[in-house]
Amino acid sequence: MTGQRFIPPQTAAALFAAILICSSFVSSAADAGAGRNKAQVCIACHGPGGNSIVPTMPSLAGQPKQFITTQLVMFREGNRKDPQMSPVAANLSNTDMNDLAEYFSREPITPSARRTDAANITAGQRLTAEYHCVSCHGPALKGQQHIPRIAGQQRDYLLKQLQGFKAGTRFDMDGNMTAAVQALPDSAVAILADYLSALK
Ligand code: HEC
Ligand code: HEC
Structure with missing residues (x-):
């Protein structure tokens, strides 16, 4: 990746918010047990333990913690949009996101059953x-x-x-x-x- 890239102000603001929230995540210890309870609403779409069984739904199990928190912030702030996911993220606090990310990032990945040639x-x-x-x-x-x-x-x-x-x-x-x-x-x-x- 070479050269300077223009970062639109909206993106810069979102990035700043993400960094701010991620650094506040560092100081408050995440709670995977609390995350498990909060995740009950998520598994209806994302599958048991975050292993999706629906082709259009992403699995969350074993995703890097920082990836999960960043995406949740982006949905909540309205940068990333989805008719099903955005309303869920709108109601999550930073602590919720931290706990949920801690939980899903530690969940074991069910190996994909798909084969290709x-x-x-x-x-x-x-x-x-x-x-x-x-x-x-x-x-x-x-x-x-x-x-x-x-x-x-x-x-x-x-x-x-x-x-x-x-x-x-x-x-x-x-x-x-x-x-x-x-x-x-x-x-x-x-x-x-x-x-x-x-x-x-
Ligand atoms: C009603 C269904 C539904 C529920 C409930 C739901 N999600 Fe989602 N979620 C989705 C869909 C659909 C997407 C993919 C949106 C897209 O296509 O961009 C998504 C995307 C995500 C992503 C981004 C994944 C990636 O790989 O980019 C994360 C993280 C996420 N959801 C976390 C959660 C958490 C945590 C909860 C529970 C608090 C939750 N979701 C509840 C439907 C749902
Ligand atoms: C320079 C680094 C970089 C390269 C090269 C790159 N990616 Fe990515 N990829 C990312 C980042 C960062 C994200 C998250 C972007 C975001 O949500 O803001 C991402 C997201 C994705 C996603 C979305 C997954 C999800 O769960 O939402 C897919 C799919 C993906 N990349 C596939 C690929 C494939 C296939 C290639 C090669 C053709 C590739 N990437 C090359 C950095 C990269």
Whole structure:
């Protein structure tokens, strides 16, 4: 990533809010037990322990804690929007978000039951290296800090998000992800969603 990028003021404000909230998270200890209780409302959509069983719903189990808190803040502040998720996030306090992130980040991941064919595995490995997915999402694509785990995520959800980044409709706090997929052909987007969702 080279060169200076213009950060729109709205994004800068959201980032500032996220940093402020994340640093206040550090001082107050998160409570995974409280998070488990608060998560009862989430599992109706995100699945037991945050392991989604619905193709359009993202799994939350094993996501990096910072990724979960950041996304919740973005939904609450109205930067990222979704008709189902936004109303839920609107009612969460910083403590709630902290506890929920602590809980879901520690939940064991149910390995994906999906399979893909050998050709897609070869193509997926080539694409994730060529387009630097592994540099940010990690060598096993399990995420780190504010960057999500994409290995084993639901296929339909991955497809929607990748198409959204390409079209510029999925909110992206630093523009890195949008930039990363611009050169990807549509055929590669479909292969990636298939490949990633079958990763264990
Ligand atoms: C009525 C269904 C519903 C409920 C209840 C719900 N969510 Fe969601 N959530 C969604 C949908 C749908 C998305 C994906 C939105 C999109 O496509 O961008 C989402 C996205 C998310 C994301 C971003 C995941 C990612 O990989 O980018 C997080 C984090 C999240 N939800 C946390 C929670 C938490 C915590 C709760 C409980 C307090 C909760 N959700 C309750 C439907 C729901
Ligand atoms: C320069 C770093 C970077 C690169 C390269 C990158 N990503 Fe990302 N990716 C991110 C960040 C940061 C986010 C979170 C963006 C946000 O929500 O603001 C993200 C989000 C995503 C999401 C959304 C997942 C979810 O749960 O919401 C998908 C899918 C994804 N990336 C796939 C890929 C793929 C596939 C590639 C390679 C073609 C790739 N990324 C390359 C940094 C990167």
